[in-house]
Amino acid sequence: MMTEPYDVDPDDDVAFNEEEEDDIPEEEEEEEEEEDVVPKPASPPPPPKPASPPPPKKVGVARRLAEWRAAQPPVPRNSPSPPPPPPCNKWRGESSDEDEEPVAVPHRRNAGAAAEKREAKSKRAEDFRRHMHETPPLDEESVPMTLEDGSRFYVKTRPAVEELGEEARPTSLLATPVAELRALDDVAERRAPIVLRRAAGGLWVDKYAPQTFQDLLSDDRTNREVLRALKNWDPFVFRKPAPKPPVETTTTRTTTKMASTMISKKKAFAWKKRRKLPPNKTEEDDKVFDEDGRPAKKIVLLAGDPGTGKTTLARVLARFAGYRVIEVNASEDRTKTAIERAVTDAQTNRAVGGRDSKPACVVLDEIDGIAGTQASAALVAMATAPLKKKTLTRPVVCVCNDLYAPSLRSLRDVSAVFHLRNPPTPQRLVGVLRTVAAREGLDVSQMALQALAEASRGDVRACLHALQFASSTASNLDAEVFRAVDSGLKDGAADEFDLWRAVFSKPKPRPPIDDGSNTPKKRTTAKNELSAIIATAASLDADRVVAGVHENYPTVIVRDPGALHTASLADDLSEADLLLRRHDLGARCSAAISCAAGFARRDDFVPKLRIPKLLRPDASAFRAIDDARTRWRPRLERLGTTACALDLAPWLTRVVLDLDVRPVGLELARPREKALLEATATVMAANGLGFERAVLDDGDNNFKPTYKLRPDVVAATTFGGGSGGTVKTPHHRLAPITCQVLSRQVTIALVRHRDGASTTTTTTTAAKKTTTNDDNELPAAKRKKKSPAEIVAAAAAAADQQQQEEEEEGASNNKAVPPKRRRRRRHFSFTQWVVPNKKKKNPHPAVLLEEDENDAVAQQPEPASKKAKVVERPHITFKFNKGFSDAVRRPVFMEDLLLLTS
């Protein structure tokens, strides 16, 4: 590259190169490290060799041409360029050296040559001018070139050998081994300066596009990994050993010299081993390669934000790995067939001879832009097909923005995915921008470039465009660059967070910009800043804007001795809220007010801003209250949520949980405690409360089993985050044993409630005991006849618990039995022999209600009278409709059977 076979002013060229190498000292350092990681210089296929000697044929022709020209007398020619001034030896020879001529012909020749040499230097400028043509020379070979100042010339070719002098390369190089030459070549290529030397017109983005591995701005590690993925094709494409698998230590960039040498030794050893047994693949090879020697992941998928250099990366790396790059991008036809054709063509066709005889690597750009999954499905099919079929024999690189586009789902699985997450750091970007600016001869301050790099968020393309645009228009570049930064490099760059930051913080001071004009410096006035902020706020969601200002203002106001600032800001926000509900204009005004309010009290020091919380009712607390509310069916009233939270819930928890009892079981409880527990159980049952097991974590990783109210009213009425709050709630603590007792009592109470008025028929002795206790405790009104409303409430509450009870009663196999039948069966028992009443009891509240009134008398008779009934009507049919075999299992005792037969 550097040493072109064409005649450009050599002095200039050298100076240029030196200058550029000075510019990039750090690149050189990096390079040394990369020696470890980047595949060996020898391993890549020979890259284009710009430094190689020009083709001998050309040199021959050129030399002969030069000799011929030197020998020829000047002949006026119809060439666009004036012929070189004729060598004057003839004239001299004729005039002064005439008599010596016959004697010293060789001498004369030597003298002529010396004369030529003497004049060479003065001729060089002339030569230069002679070889630079404004239009292509018709008779000679020429190449177009553009100078730094943009002027375009056509340069005639001339043998490079002449420039190289006596120790011309062909001879000296012949002595050196090829491997060394290659290494030299590689190094030469690596030493290439960071920014392009190929001067071309047009966009700077293209002009300064990276050409080599080192130029890439993307994350080095990603670059290497992508390269490795491409190199994995080497065994198949180039019949070369595959690159070494990554060594652990190489990933850390700060390797000491010692360590790196050790590693390289180790690697060398690994190499040897590999070389020895190429056919016997190691185990890890099997994972990376398939049986054909192709990599298992045949597609490289690059993803990343726009402007992070994905396409460039693909292009450069493919070239670096020794491929010819064939790009298929969005501007082309990209149907399924088109892509298939492009890929297969690239793989099969091979340009004959010449530079492009390299294998092809297809780069599919913007693959997520292809609608539908067909195209990617075709790629996947090709990637997974065996070697004989239509498949991939060369690497394919796909580039996309959105890695998780639905159409890429299948493609992701079969390809090696690289996500270019980290955009180049501003520092790195600034380095590049500075180089470009220097090359373009721009006078831009470091600060402007810094601002540009930061504003672009790592988008090199945007930076270069902005810079180029600024350079084309502005007399004062800094001002122009700052304007570009202010106007926003990328769309949508402004988000709420930036806005809040702008509201609360003063901008970093910038150097005063003197653009020569008399216009006042606008950008520094607060008024303009505020109007910019408000303009941004208008484009954002007003609700969020206001919420963010509100969230952050107390943290931002640090010094406020009189609390005046805080108060007035809070007041402004409160006013802003009134407008927020209005329509568009109101909302925007609201956002503006809040921004202005915050802006007025902004400070130099800005703490970390927070994202506003969304104030939603604490879901769990809300649900608990709501749940409790819907369960509470005390009498007929159903309270609203608010009334529940304010009036009922705090007291209910106390009534239930603030019991004055010792933590003992029911057996050990005193009569007073028993009464209290049972009364509480009744309350709980009536209100649909229950206990459930929970685990209590007391902070020291001691998990204790406890009981929790269900629904969790306690949580809904405890403030201050439980234990950490300032307000301690002394109540709400019951010993687990008490909870257990209560829980049991609640179940019993529910059973009793469900049985409604017929409280005399109890199943368990425990329940019987409670009944008697209850009767003693409760007033007479409740003992005999319950009000219908109570029954409704009880039945409804009990309905929730039925399932649980089923299990306790051991009748779990009949869950599907409709309630009517179940109820009948409950009354059926071998010991009692009650004929099921014709009027079946229905748990449905309304029906139950009506019947309860009617049944009130029927249910009251003593068990004795019921037994009498049994004797009267001995024929009992009992049919079960449900179940697998219509069978039923019930505990039957011998005495029951005896009773039946007697």
Next chain:
Amino acid sequence: MLWVDKYRPQTLEKMDYHKELSQRLSDLAADGDIPHLLFYGPNGAGKKTRILALLRALYGSGADRVKLDRREIKTPSNKTVEVTTSSSNYHIEMNPGDAGTNDRFVVQEVIKEIAQGGSLHSKTGRVGYKVVVLVEVDRLTRQAQAALRRTMEKCASSCRLVLSCANPSKVIDPVRSRCLGIRVAAPTDAEICVVLQSVAAKERLVLPDKLAARVAKASNRNLRRAVLALEAAKVKQYPFDEECPIEPPDWEAYVHSIAQDITRDQSPQRLLACREKLYDLLSKCVPADVILKTLVKDLLKNLDDELKPDILKWAAIYEHRIQCGAKDIFHLEAFIAKFMSLYKHFIADMFG
């Protein structure tokens, strides 16, 4: 069963206070035809008790036979809203505020259903309409209230609406003008004491008068709260003595802690701490205006008289804004900040 429910009077005659109102209501019921009614009054005053008693007076004990339903109502946007209703043969009661923003459809749907059910032939044949009881109408959205307004007129022949709310100014004027407003004032402390004593008598408890008075005072003229507090006190310690502690409800204690905080220290940091507490309260269904009122009441207790008018003025302003605005926390915070500022200046003026 809680005492509040157990000893709730069932008929208009048994009401312990507002006898005059009870008389008017029973006259209304005796007449057989009632207009649309709007009961309003603070929580725990006895609105609902009176509504139920009125229904009983209208329809007899049949109105007590209530079943609960969960019904799903489809909105035009194909969303299903679930509301719980309790209904008897004669009336249906619901809390349309539960449906949130879709309350409009719920209101329309339910009322339409009842109106289409045709006139009622009750056993007595006396009352030919059903009653729709809507509670917490002040929580209804404006759209729902507007929907109510037309519906009220259209179905007046077959059903009557009985509305109940705490804050009638949140009910739109057209609805209010279509209803006979019935104010149920909160009971006085003395009335509460009477009720408490009667409950205690029914429970066969000995309730010292002083304790009853203290409970009544602590209940803030809210009968429901008074009775519940009495029951809680009983559970805690039965043989009552006069010094039985009456604890305020948890949320009130928490608001009280905020009041203490802001009188102790006035700084943006304190404001942030208060914000957390306010969030906690709001998220647990304590309404903002209640917080503000409680807070002001707490603050005024220990405030210099000179400062009181100002604080009250600002409290009124922010309370108004709470009603108008959308974000309660903004206004609560603004009030706290304002208080801090005023208080700090006052202290500074006083001590130099």
